[in-house]
Amino acid sequence: PPRPFSFATVADPLGWHEQGDGKFFLGLCIENGRILDRPERxxxxxxxAVATEFGFPxxxxxNGNLFLANIPRERKVQLGELLAGYGVSSAPPRTATRSICHACVALPTCGLALAESERVxxxxxxxxxxxxEDLGLQEEPILIRMSGCPNGCSRPxxxxxxxxxxxxxKYAFFAGGSLAGDRLAGLEKKSVGFEEIPSLVRSYLEAFARERLPEESFSQYWARTRPR
Ligand code: SF4
Known part of the structure; x- marks a missing residue:
């Protein structure tokens, strides 16, 4: 019989993982799904090089990330070194929130954009x-998304x-969706200037850090403190 399964998160498993048959897969974070060369990365x-030299699936x-799959244990180091040679880290990003955030393409590619998104x-x-990091929340997966217009291609x-x-x-500010993607966010502020966003986010994160219960995620905290 099928095993019970529930979606608790929309996050991808990034970094190295055993895939169930003794081989490994590497989840690579691709920021906003954009594959391009920068001088440092x-x-x-x-x-x-991975595709031509290794041929892994x-x-x-x-979420626009990549999994490199079917990697034998003895080739993990070799693959990690190849990626590092191009400035690409096999490790997940700096914070859990950064691993799952997303922005739509917006300007200059999308003709419908009203504001910047991916570029900023x-x-x-x-x-x-x-x-x-200041608040000790670097391990907390808080789903943050931005889009350049109300069409919401990044699923804000x-x-x-x-x-x-x-x-x-200028951006409308929404809050209260969930890490599992199973709850709609509500409008908190109709218009926020881009420069105001960090201090606004800080105020919400400070309240979360202060008022959360042990092990409570931001999504659970919001559901508990702002029931609909
Ligand atoms: S959300 Fe709007 S700006 Fe962003 S890609 Fe979609 S249509 Fe374009």
Whole structure:
């Protein structure tokens, strides 16, 4: 009979994992699903080298990350060294929140964008990573998403915290979705300036750090303190 299963998180298992048959898979975080070369991190070249030199199956996840699968134990070090040679780390990102955050493409690619999203999101998340570390929340997976217009291609409407573009530099702020993706967020503020976002997020995270119960996730905390 099928084993019982429930979706408790939309997060991908990043980093190294045993895949059930003695071999391993590596979950690689692809920021906003964008595969490109930067001077310090030549991801595109690295993936081409993995495909041509190793031939491991590559799977794309719904979050835009990649799994490199069917890796024998004895080849893990070799693969890690190849990736490191291109500046690509096999380790998950700096915080659990950073592992699962997402922004839509928005400007300059999407003609429907009202505000920036993918281009400004990494710098914003750098600041939020710092806040999470300040508050000791670096291991907490809090789902943060941004989109450049209300169409919501990055799925902001079921994130813990989300910013939806309304005009250049202005975002509607939503909160209260869930890590399992099974609850809709509610509108908290109609319009927030981009520069205000870090301090706004800090205020929500400080309240969470102060008021949470032991082991309680942000999604559970929100459901307990803001019942609908
Ligand atoms: S959410 Fe809007 S701006 Fe972002 S990709 Fe979709 S349509 Fe474009």
């Amino acid at each position: 030549r991801l595109r070249q690295a993936l081409r 590559i799977r794309l996840t719904a 999101f990494p710098a914003l998340m750098d600041k939020i990573d710092g806040i999470l 409407y079921n994130a813990d915290l989300a910013f939806v573009g309304r005009a250049p530099g």
